[in-house]
Amino acid sequence: MLPREQDFRRFGETYFIGFSRISLLWILILFSLLFTHTFSQALPQSNAGDGLRPAGPRHSSLAQRKPKAGKEAALEKLSQNYLQSTRTKKALIIFCENNKKSQLAALGYFLIGYKELQDEKPELATKSFEKAASNATPIDDYLYYYWGESLFKLHEYASAQKKLAYFQTKFLDSPLKDKALSLYWETSLALNDPQAILNSIKSLGEAAENPEVLFYFAQATESLGHLGEALRDYQRLYYVFPLYSKNSIVSQRISILLESNPELEFDVPKEWKITRVEKLFSGKHYREAMKDLEFLFQSDSSLATVPQFQLWLGISQFGSGKYTDALQTLKGVDSPDRAMNAQAWFYVAECYRKLDDYPLFKQSIETLEQRFPESTWFEKALFSIGNYNLVNRHLEESMSFYQKIVDLFPSSPHVMDCHWRVSWQYYRLKNYQRAFDSFIDHLNRFQDSEHRAAALYWAARCKEHLGQPADALRIYQAVRRRFHNNYYGQLAEKQISSLSGIKISQELDLQVEKIIQGLEDSTGRANKIDLSQLQNVSWEAWPRVKAFTLIQLFDLAAKELSRSQVYGDSPAIYFQIAQLFYRGKNFMPGIASLGRVFPNHLEVPFDSVPKQVWEMFYPANFTSVVFRECKRQEVDPYWLLALIRQESAFNPQALSTANAHGLMQLLPSTAQVVARSMKLRRPTVARLTDPAVNIRLGTKYFADLVRKFHGQADKALASYNAGEDRVESWISEGGFVDSAEFVETIPLSETRNYVKIIYRNYWFYKTLYGQRKKA
Template sequence: MCAAPLLFLLVSLAFPAGSQNDPLFSLSHKFLETDSRSARQALAQFADERKAETEGALARLVLGIGDYQEKRYSSATEELARAEKAPELADYAVYYQALALVGANDHASAARLLADFSRRFPSSPLVSAALAQRVESLSLSSHAKEAQSMLATPAPSTAAGWMLLAQVAERAGEPIRAAQAYQRVYYEFPASPQQSAAQAALQALRPKLGSRYPRPTPAQRLGRADALAFAQQYKAARSEYRALAVQLKGQLREQAAARVAECDYNLRANLAAYRALQKLKLTQPEAAAEGLYYLALCARRLKKVEEFTSQVAQLGKQHPNSPWREEALFNAGNYYVLENDAEHYVPYYRAVLENFPTGHNAPAAHWKIAWHAYVARRPDAEQLLKDHIRLFPASAQLTAALYWLGRRTEAEGNPRVARAYYNYLETSYPHAYHTVLARDSLKKMGPVADGPVPPEVSQLLAGIPSAPPPPSQQILREASVFLDRARLLDGLGLADLAQSELRFRAESNGLAYHAGLELAQQAAERGSYHQAIRFLKRYTPGYLSFPLDSMPRRYWELLFPLPWREALENYSRQQELDPYLVAALIRQESEFNPGAVSRARARGLMQILPSTGRRLGRNLGIHRLSANALFIPDTSLKLGTLHLRRVLDQYQGRLELALAGYNAGEHRADKWLSLVSFSDPAEWVENIPFTETRTYVEAVLRNAELYRKLYGG
């Protein structure tokens, strides 16, 4: 067990993974990218010259995988058999050799080759795939019963697993069991790639089985429609629900009938949904509550406000404990927040808390009440903010509650207590938006005499769960070997396999940080900065609580990249913009993905709409600007900085308003400004009624601070 890791470390020292200057890596990349005869001959010659060395076996691995991908199965089998001499990647050689045998229709040999795969390579990420391939090959080589026994337990949890079980059962001569497994795919995973094949198999089995064909349960049939709706395939779901509303009985029939209209609602056919729900006679409690909830939503969209609130009240009378009532109350509160009508939204949010204190909307409802008390300067504001921290320590508004509690106590002449709240933010959430504000408040406060804070303040802060600590930078020898395997795969030009290897290690070997960092590094080297950001967000989700000096600089540069820096800084200077603010805006808009397209069809790094791009282009003397030109980073930066400058000028340089306008549209920012005016920009941001826009503004301002620290010198 010790020899292989040692050999691998020697190999990795011989040619550092990822180095394009290494002859093997250069030859491998050229072969995989071109598949030309000359490239293949050059790599084969390299393998022949080093046939007694590990590098030669690795060259054979690349030749074999390349041949397999081009369906040269006989050649692939030969090359991959010789590649097994590369111990660090022997599992890939064996697995792809089996795939090549399958491609050549030699399932018996493939099954034999994979028989002891898990014993030989217990830590390989290919173990599950090898098992599935062996089962399939056994079932196709007159060993279906043996294959079936291998799938007896546990029950599959994926569409692919049920599909394999169904196919094996069919080959084993058990059509009823096969039909049942195909039905699991068809009814439980209707949005999966396997769905069409399962449907075709069921259509073929139905006439063969006749009366023995297993009848799907009503719950299965409704579940299929629900799964389609969950996947936002509303038209397909509506068709399923419509058929079920005729065929089913009782509560399931009523739920299907209501969900036909719900699909119309989600397809923005509001009037059709409203009329359909009005006509329904729903007697089953849960179906009736669901239908009434969606009828209320339709009324809201159709601006029938009195009907909307009446239906919310009706839910309270008829279905007081239904989760649909919780949703309706919260929705009603949100409606009046958009109108800045505290007289109405506070009672709705209070009803959420009183009737559903542990519901998933309770933290947000409580925050809205506490925030209203703060801006109204009510005497109970401080207690409500403390209650929010105590009752909902995992709330998304925790840092907001701490900051505004500090502001409240500071205004009341308690700077020492205010400092305690601000310092807690600095220590526990150093990169949060509200910490940026707290830092500014501390500067403005100036020196504060030392001394104890009241015990209740210390107890309140002590009751907050600790933020996740930074991951350890130390890496065990075994983990180092796993990471070097991925680097070697990437260096050989097998980037997809390298990513799969790293994802497997991140999720099954406790290597989330190290594997995530390597994934991000490889993505950034390919120019996929948005993927790098997403990898680190996924595998180190608590990064905003990590002190800057607790992590390597490269980690932060991958999370907050600055590609196209020269152009970004030049265009920012031309428009008299802070380049770090522009970088922060781009990170939030597109994550530095020049090919990004939003739901609204905005494009490129700075997410410019084609119509806006054409207008801005004309101002710069660019005529007939195509929509695809917005994918060009230089063009996006040029137009985007001009657009941001104009929005800033429109709001007299008020940055928070400009960012809200850039994200949600100036018309919405104008409306929010007309509803409520604050002398404190931070209060105005907190009052933005669209959660998406509010978090956007906060994130841009927060990230601009990080960009200044990283790149500002």
């Protein structure tokens, strides 16, 4: 954006004397802006994180706001360029130097320092933060915290302590106050200034209730030579707060104190030991809980026969993979509490499941039924053995257990899924009338069922098989209207096309008519939020949020606005939070926030939701790389966009608990195999976070799956999630009329839902972005 004429006058009158100097400075700034814009356009698009433009007329994808003044707009552009490439740092510095007395300069220098600190350049960051401190800004708490952190990293502890002490006096309401306090204490320890820690803790109240406070209190008392007091506090931390993040350090300090000072004694109360076990067990830290229980029994053998502790030990052994030991322990549980005994027998059954001993697994559940027929643990065991048989494809056996839950536990949390699975099995057995009746029964019984769309769709398919296409068409149309953006709405659209010559039935089963009417009524009530009201905001009312947005730190702006105790939690706030995350390309939390504004967006007509909202729900990034690699591998790029959204929400740094990395969530072992097949260098784990590398390997892997399954995307997607061997096993069952039947029959809920979601994503990406070329 070029400055307006009045901006030139105000710029000169405020900061400089002499027109020629003003002109020269503005020429330099404008030249730097043009240079950085050109440079950023020349960057490889795989690193620029480009996005697709939506099909059709472009609506404003962000809230309607006043155009910013010339200098604010210049700072925004310079900040954006700097974050894309640090080579443009000089242009931002020139802007800051030319506006030394302005808050904008301080924000610019803060951004430079923040980026330098992120890039592990604390020495440069310290100098930038010092310049930023010359003018006050609404985000000075962030300045002083990160300034202190950069000095700490440089081992300039005295200076860091001063900055953090200043923070403590000036920014009591900052969201960084806890982190700043911990860093202040860490800095004080590095300076051997334990008294500073004790002085600051005095104002906080009772230290024993906060593990972080107690940790630094113990560190300070140890430094002062009060070893007995320090040992007691470390022991309290270890036993009462076993899940505290610094407990490995706590354990080391206890060992060092006791080894170095054998005269020290502290008799740990039995209650503390039990508290530690209980918290470890509740937190599912089973290995540690198991070890501590064994130590507890050694110290007091009478506790070994307490049923509660036996149960904890048995479950902890189970959770640690020691199934044989767990069986012995759990079978010894004999409590006056019947629920405890039922829980023990449930885990006995689970041990046999893990050991793959089906006869004893089933026998244990029969014991549960005989002894505890009304227990929820019996119901859980029925669901477990039903799933075991389903996964192992013993379908008749599986359905008998699911049906038992439906009959005996009508209020069970699993009854809805069980009823659905029994209904689907009738369909697979081609008993279409019974399947239809069961689908309708499901809709009547479970009005909030997550299987509503599926039940209605497959009820229509039953009608087709039963030779009643007019009834089927009427139901398909209801599915399309009510679940237009859903996987089943898209399936219904295809079926409607195939029945285009059929006349709609005027009379329909009364139960079905009632269900369809209920769906249509709920469609009319869904989601009537006025987008203009959500956009009617002013950053002037939120100076901290505005400051972050001016320097393009959208994540920090979104997190600031997420402080509900300050800003509230209205739909308008959530919408702004979503937009900020969207602008910062941090899509996953943005989608979650947007979902709070439009919770039923998948169940309303597509055109009733503004296009810019759909773009926020279904963002597109790194598209140049996606289209290039898809062209190379001859695969539809919209499948890749749909898959990446589900796998990582376009976060290059995504890391799963299974050690899958990057945009397409590749396991290092898989990436190495694919790279070898492409005759590429073996990728390191670090390189899997590079979008270009990850997409190239991931596209080849997905394309190979598509080719292996002869272009069938459903099989390829299922393989991407669950593995090729499993998919081939499922295919071998045969009898699938089409892709929809195969997907519905996938026995793993995660994989089944994964495929459905990506089909839905594909439809959105094709609809939003498919009518024109990539950006």
